[in-house]
Amino acid sequence: MIVILVALIAMMWWQSRKAKQQQQERKDFRENLQPGTEIITIGGIIGKVVSVDAEYEEIVIDSEGSLLRFGFNAISREYTRPAFIHDDEVDENGNPLSQDADDEARVPVDNAIESADQNMDTVAEDAAEAVAEDDQAK
Structure with missing residues (x-):
């Protein structure tokens, strides 16, 4: 017990x-x-310090x-922008791609977007024809 x-x-x-x-x-x-320091408040507001009044504890x-x-109590911490890496900048294992590989990786994406647009146009035309045939059948 003790x-x-x-x-x-x-x-x-x-x-x-x-x-x-x-x-x-x-x-x-x-x-x-100090003025110029980037901070984040407890409410999530991010900004740079302009002035500090220690007497009234205001910033x-x-x-x-x-x-x-x-x-002062509303200041959470100093803000440091988190590093962001886009999915196009890494391979499937998370390893960074070289700059040349990045340029090559974008070409197939552009081609895929164009072919997807063409496929959508074809689907839209087919749907319009099906509606027209359905209207004629009625």
Whole structure:
């Protein structure tokens, strides 16, 4: 019984210590914000810091021409744009294609689009003929 009690107290102390450390990291981040830093708010708004008012704990960000004012607590973290790789840039195993292979890969796609357009036109004509024949049969 005592061992379980000691274990519970140790876990609570460890969680408390971890929470305080995270809180201190967030506080340091907010205090060290400089104009030009890209950030994301807890609501998902992405923008660059325009000004920081430490006295009132407010920050002004520019999000695509709109100036928005937030409290420090609304700032989630510094924003880093995730890397994006398009499916045309990798093979079926996820390995990057060379630039020459990329150009060659696009030609069949263009041809496939043209043939699909021709097939759609043919299907549309066949459907129109079938409707006309059905109308004549009635």
